[in-house]
Amino acid sequence: MASHFEQLEQSMDQTPSFDGQVAQLIHLANDNGMTVSFMDIGATWLSCTLPVKGESREILLRSPNMAEHIKQSAYFGSIVGRFANRIALGRFEIEGKQYQVGVNNGENSLHGGIDGFDKRRWAVAEHSANHVVFRLHSADGDQGYPGNLDVSVTYTLTDENALVIGYQASTDKTCPVNLTNHAYFNLAGEGSGAKSLDHQLQLNAEGYLPTDSGLIPSGEIKAVQGTSFDFTQPKNIGSEFLTEPDQKTAGGYDHAFVFEPQVTDGQTVAAILRSPQQDVTMKVKTTKPAVQFYSGNFLAETPGLSKTYELYDGLALETQFFPDGPNKPDWGVNRGVLTPGGSYQHQTVYQFEC
Numbered sequence: 001m002a003s004h005f006e007q008l009e010q011s012m013d014q015t016p017s018f019d020g021q022v023a024q025l026i027h028l029a030n031d032n033g034m035t036v037s038f039m040d041i042g043a044t045w046l047s048c049t050l051p052v053k054g055e056s057r058e059i060l061l062r063s064p065n066m067a068e069h070i071k072q073s074a075y076f077g078s079i080v081g082r083f084a085n086r087i088a089l090g091r092f093e094i095e096g097k098q099y100q101v102g103v104n105n106g107e108n109s110l111h112g113g114i115d116g117f118d119k120r121r122w123a124v125a126e127h128s129a130n131h132v133v134f135r136l137h138s139a140d141g142d143q144g145y146p147g148n149l150d151v152s153v154t155y156t157l158t159d160e161n162a163l164v165i166g167y168q169a170s171t172d173k174t175c176p177v178n179l180t181n182h183a184y185f186n187l188a189g190e191g192s193g194a195k196s197l198d199h200q201l202q203l204n205a206e207g208y209l210p211t212d213s214g215l216i217p218s219g220e221i222k223a224v225q226g227t228s229f230d231f232t233q234p235k236n237i238g239s240e241f242l243t244e245p246d247q248k249t250a251g252g253y254d255h256a257f258v259f260e261p262q263v264t265d266g267q268t269v270a271a272i273l274r275s276p277q278q279d280v281t282m283k284v285k286t287t288k289p290a291v292q293f294y295s296g297n298f299l300a301e302t303p304g305l306s307k308t309y310e311l312y313d314g315l316a317l318e319t320q321f322f323p324d325g326p327n328k329p330d331w332g333v334n335r336g337v338l339t340p341g342g343s344y345q346h347q348t349v350y351q352f353e354c
């Protein structure tokens with residue numbers, strides 16, 4: 001029988017990707033038997049297997065093959081950019097100049113526009129037994145964004161069962177930059193049938209960003225206290241699901257939760273996700289100011305590895321700047337706007353206990 005890595009290679013190599021060539025895959029394994037796999041298309045985190053109760057458990061959702069991967073709009077495991085999440089009407093102003101970027105989500109721009117970073121072939125710049133570095137150059141004017149942007153994403157697997165994602169970017173013109181990984185987790189197992197709603201979540205966030213029906217934040221940072229958005233104590237995601245207008249507008253949880261500044265040192269645990277059976281725990285640490293907690297509200301009818309996914313078959317915890325930040329001057333450093341010579345160096349850690 002083909003090994004897990006061989007199966008992955010076969011599924012992604014049978015059909016050419018967006019650029020007519022086949023994907024290149026990179027696999028890493030640690031001493032405990034945890035594995036992670038990536039491909040150069042979208043610098044995508046394709047697979048994550050954990051040793052749980054003597055078995056290998058796949059905890060990421062993905063497409064069954066490349067033919068389906070290039071059709072899906074779930075952004076399975078990809079690096080999204082230049083600007084993760086939404087920009088209202090795809091418009092923003094920088095230094096007095098108006099810009100229009102690709103509109104691909106109703107009237108708004110989502111995850112970098114029509115030809116986002118998830119659809120690009122990234123260069124494999126470095127690769128060792130425990131890390132891989134992907135690089136991408138995005139030319140001035142790419143998708144309408146100003147500035148030549150150079151991006152690198154480093155994935156490192158540790159023997160503490162952590163995947164460390166390092167993000168670096170530099171630009172020669174001021175431009176919005178907001179890079180994140182769009183992995184979907186199902187800690188009970190990709191094919192387990194468990195739902196995002198069955199997981200337990202804790203977020204070190206006292207505020208969230210309510211949105212309009214196009215999922216553009218209103219600009220208000222609302223206190224979570226006393227609302228269904230309060231995850232400051234561990235809570236089952238399903239327990240207050242769709243109970244309030246702010247959730248109903250979004251079809252569930254699909255909101256930026258704002259971390260307290262003291263938890264974004266990259267060392268402090270900012271989020272904890274537990275599997276329904278409590279046999280796997282994922283801890284998230286980050287230097288980013290917020291996390292988009294998305295409960296999988298658009299997953300229905302997306303072909304997946306073990307089956308066609310249904311609503312809430314997985315969830316994403318996308319660490320990021322504030323959605324539509326370029327249009328919200330009051331949000332200061334949380335807007336996700338990079339200047340020439342400015343530093344974009346971020347890190348997010350997904351650490352697993354099983």
Ligand code: GLA
Nearest residue numbers: 073074075254292294298316
């Ligand atoms: C992000 C968005 C969601 C959805 C997914 C992709 O998480 O916030 O609304 O668009 O990407 O399906």
